[in-house]
Amino acid sequence: xxxxxxxxxxxxxxxxxxxxxxxxxxxxxxxxxxxxxxxxxxxxxxxxxxxxxxxxxxxxxxxxxxxxxxxxxxxxxxxxxxxxxxxxxxxxxxxxxxxxxxxxxxxxxxxxxxxxxxxxxxxxxxxxxxxxxxxxxxxxxxxxxxxxxxxxxxxxxxxxxxxxxxxxxxxxxxxxxxxxxxxxxxxxxxxxxxxxxxxxxxxxxxxxxxxxxxxxxxxxxxxxxxxxxxxxxxxxxxxxxxxxxxxxxxxxxxxxxxxxxxxxxxxxxxxxxxxxxxxxxxxxxxxxxxxxxxxxxxxxxxxxxxxxxxxxxxxxxxxxxxxxxxxxxxxxxxxxxxxxxxxxxxxxxxxxxxxxxx
Amino acid sequence: xxxxxxxxxxxxxxxxxxxxxxxxxxxxxxxxxxxxxxxxxxxxxxxxxxxxxxxxxxxxxxxxxxxxxxxxxxxxxxxxxxxxxxxxxxxxxxxxxxxxxxxxxxxxxxxxxxxxxxxxxxxxxxxxxxxxxxxxxxxxxxxxxxxxxxxxxxxxxxxxxxxxxxxxxxxxxxxxxxxxxxxxxxxxxxxxxxxxxxxxxxxxxxxxxxxxxxxxxxxxxxxxxxxxxxxxxxxxxxxxxxxxxxxxxxxxxxxxxxxxxxxxxxxxxxxxxxxxxxxxxxxxxxxxxxxxxxxxxxxxxxxxxxxxxxxxxxxxxxxxxxxxxxxxxxxxxxxxxxxxxxxxxxxxxxxxxxxxxx
Numbered sequence: 141x142x143x144x145x146x147x148x149x150x151x152x153x154x155x156x157x158x159x160x161x162x163x164x165x166x167x168x169x170x171x172x173x174x175x176x177x178x179x180x181x182x183x184x185x186x187x188x189x190x191x192x193x194x195x196x197x198x199x200x201x202x203x204x205x206x207x208x209x210x211x212x213x214x215x216x217x218x219x220x221x222x223x224x225x226x227x228x229x230x231x232x233x234x235x236x237x238x239x240x241x242x243x244x245x246x247x248x249x250x251x252x253x254x255x256x257x258x259x260x261x262x263x264x265x266x267x268x269x270x271x272x273x274x275x276x277x278x279x280x281x282x283x284x285x286x287x288x289x290x291x292x293x294x295x296x297x298x299x300x301x302x303x304x305x306x307x308x309x310x311x312x313x314x315x316x317x318x319x320x321x322x323x324x325x326x327x328x329x330x331x332x333x334x335x336x337x338x339x340x341x342x343x344x345x346x347x348x349x350x351x352x353x354x355x356x357x358x359x360x361x362x363x364x365x366x367x368x369x370x371x372x373x374x375x376x377x378x379x380x381x382x383x384x385x386x387x388x389x390x391x392x393x394x395x396x397x398x399x400x401x402x403x404x405x406x407x408x409x410x411x412x413x414x415x416x417x418x419x420x421x422x423x424x425x426x427x428x429x430x431x432x433x434x435x436x437x438x439x440x441x442x443x444x445x446x447x448x449x450x451x452x453x454x455x456x457x458x459x460x461x462x463x464x465x466x467x468x469x470x471x472x473x474x475x476x477x478x479x480x481x482x483x484x485x486x487x488x489x490x491x492x493x494x495x496x497x498x
Numbered sequence: 499x500x501x502x503x504x505x506x507x508x509x510x511x512x513x514x515x516x517x518x519x520x521x522x523x524x525x526x527x528x529x530x531x532x533x534x535x536x537x538x539x540x541x542x543x544x545x546x547x548x549x550x551x552x553x554x555x556x557x558x559x560x561x562x563x564x565x566x567x568x569x570x571x572x573x574x575x576x577x578x579x580x581x582x583x584x585x586x587x588x589x590x591x592x593x594x595x596x597x598x599x600x601x602x603x604x605x606x607x608x609x610x611x612x613x614x615x616x617x618x619x620x621x622x623x624x625x626x627x628x629x630x631x632x633x634x635x636x637x638x639x640x641x642x643x644x645x646x647x648x649x650x651x652x653x654x655x656x657x658x659x660x661x662x663x664x665x666x667x668x669x670x671x672x673x674x675x676x677x678x679x680x681x682x683x684x685x686x687x688x689x690x691x692x693x694x695x696x697x698x699x700x701x702x703x704x705x706x707x708x709x710x711x712x713x714x715x716x717x718x719x720x721x722x723x724x725x726x727x728x729x730x731x732x733x734x735x736x737x738x739x740x741x742x743x744x745x746x747x748x749x750x751x752x753x754x755x756x757x758x759x760x761x762x763x764x765x766x767x768x769x770x771x772x773x774x775x776x777x778x779x780x781x782x783x784x785x786x787x788x789x790x791x792x793x794x795x796x797x798x799x800x801x802x803x804x805x806x807x808x809x810x811x812x813x814x815x816x817x818x819x820x821x822x823x824x825x826x827x828x829x830x831x832x833x834x835x836x837x838x839x840x841x842x843x844x845x846x847x848x849x850x851x852x853x854x855x856x
Binding site for chain 2: 142145152153159170172175176181182191196199224235237285313314315348352354366373374376379383384390
């Protein structure tokens with residue numbers, strides 16, 4: 141080991157879902173939206189002023205925060221934007237979680253929470269979900285350095301009802317509560333309506349899922365002006381200009397097209413219902429998804445085997461080799477055609493496996 | 499103060515140069531390039547596949563690192579890319595500077611170094627530049643937790659010769675030495691050629707200046723594969739996808755057009771020589787600039803007064819009200835027309851000030 145390497149920050153990097161790029165593949169592994177972004181985004185690309193790239197972007201990201209403010213009936217000073225919700229959440233961890241008390245989040249949830257806590261030396265404790273993968277809200281009624289709830293949760297796809305979120309907030313008036321709503325548009329209940337009552341609430345959403353713009357890297361947070369200011373202060377102390385011009389202009393157009401947004405969400409929900417039905421018929425147990433993916437376990441055939449057989453057919457879903465969830469598959473909802481091909485493939489795998497006794 | 503606010507991270511945010519946006523203004527305050535990006539970037543914008551925005555970008559940023567690798571004769575594993583050189587440098591601070599010894603950098607340099615050190619609780623010590631604003635290399639021959647040298651330095655515009663950089667490296671074989679070369683293309687000597695000899699060297703550059711793409715937010719670092727891996731490990735532990743699709747594709751095209759890159763640099767150097775000459779004639783002392791800006795003090799009229807009078811005429815330059823440099827102006831090199839208008843305005847201000855005894 142070189143002398144200087146002893147001072148490298150020790151990290152356990154997050155392992156994102158693989159990003160295969162094969163002709164003819166069906167990619168249902170990273171919860172991307174199967175539909176293109178709003179046609180208005182195409183127009184924004186066409187009208188983009190390339191010559192202006194010589195200038196720094198607006199550090200306040202005004203064009204984007206104003207579009208978001210209009211869409212969600214909030215003021216600019218209640219909105220923070222970042223390079224994907226990962227950037228927003230990481231910045232929130234760094235900004236808000238500096239107490240000696242551990243922050244709390246479920247044992248099964250977005251695996252990045254643990255990674256950020258480790259990166260920034262934040263003490264944390266994970267609280268086990270119930271057997272049925274729901275959150276026991278009372279677990280969060282205790283001293284803590286902050287709370288993070290993904291709602292709907294991933295990879296379980298389950299939603300926590302708004303009353304329970306409110307209860308958690310009411311029992312935690314002394315620390316910051318982050319509700320990570322990456323998937324909320326597909327059927328969850330947003331905590332946005334609770335912002336008026338709770339100044340310690342931060343609601344985080346993203347352009348990567350319902351807005352169909354994972355490639356543009358935009359996440360945003362809604363909260364009291366004092367929280368947003370704290371986030372911006374920290375942001376300005378590592379990078380004044382995080383949002384590039386394309387993300388500001390392309391993103392603003394996407395958020396202005398709420399009709400299109402609703403339309404593709406509705407399409408995905410219909411495909412989700414149909415896919416869940418088909419999987420049930422094949423012997424799967426499916427959790428009640430409020431997201432753009434299904435969390436499914438087969439009663440007889442192990443998830444890992446299905447996962448591998450699907451890969452051979454160039455159909456990619458997500459499999460987590462982790463305690464409690466290692467018999468589940470996380471299946472992104474694609475187009476109707478993709479899901480028909482997926483069901484077809486799964487059906488064949490299940491039948492062969494049962495016939496040959498795996 | 500709310501209960502939770504006591505645990506907010508304490509920061510002293512960096513104050514970026516103001517970003518005025520007035521019709522008819524001349525903007526010489528944030529070292530932007532006056533020329534548009536390469537015409538190839540326009541083509542990349544036109545050919546951009548908007549529909550693909552639904553997908554996550556390549557987390558390894560391969561299209562961009564390959565273009566950089568080709569242009570600078572390096573391998574992919576020697577290149578790290580980030581959201582502007584600020585992101586690259588901040589990530590490098592977080593990754594490499596975890597020793598108890600202070601990191602070292604000059605007292606007058608890019609003011610973000612202090613901000614990052616404070617943000618990540620890194621001990622640091624600033625070493626005074628000599629009276630003439632040059633670096634005394636021997637100051638860096640001592641125990642430390644890392645070294646950061648901006649070369650050319652900002653806001654002084656002065657370059658440290660490569661032999662001195664090598665001497666600093668030779669006396670620091672136990673810690674990481676970062677050479678921040680944001681301005682190197684305008685006349686400095688890059689430490690790139692020293693990479694073969696020094697595994698503890700990290701060279702950081704940017705698209706914001708010579709590539710004329712401040713609005714796209716791309717910075718990059720060259721270093722030994724072990725350093726690049728450490729940077730990527732930390733990057734993956736806060737955000738797997740920092741570079742959005744437009745930055746990858748637009749940036750790759752910019753770096754492929756080396757002829758255009760050379761051409762606009764040459765134009766800026768010519769304008770810089772002419773402007774320096776004109777300012778000398780008006781009674782200014784000018785440091786020997788190897789950057790796209792001049793650092794200039796007038797022998798009689800205070801910098802702050804010139805700065806304010808220029809503002810009234812909607813000509814924006816940068817003024818730092820800081821010890822030792824509070825009689826200097828940092829003037830970005832614009833087009834010939836802009837600089838002619840600037841010289842004209844300064845000439846008027848100087849004459850009036852001297853006539854009226856300020």
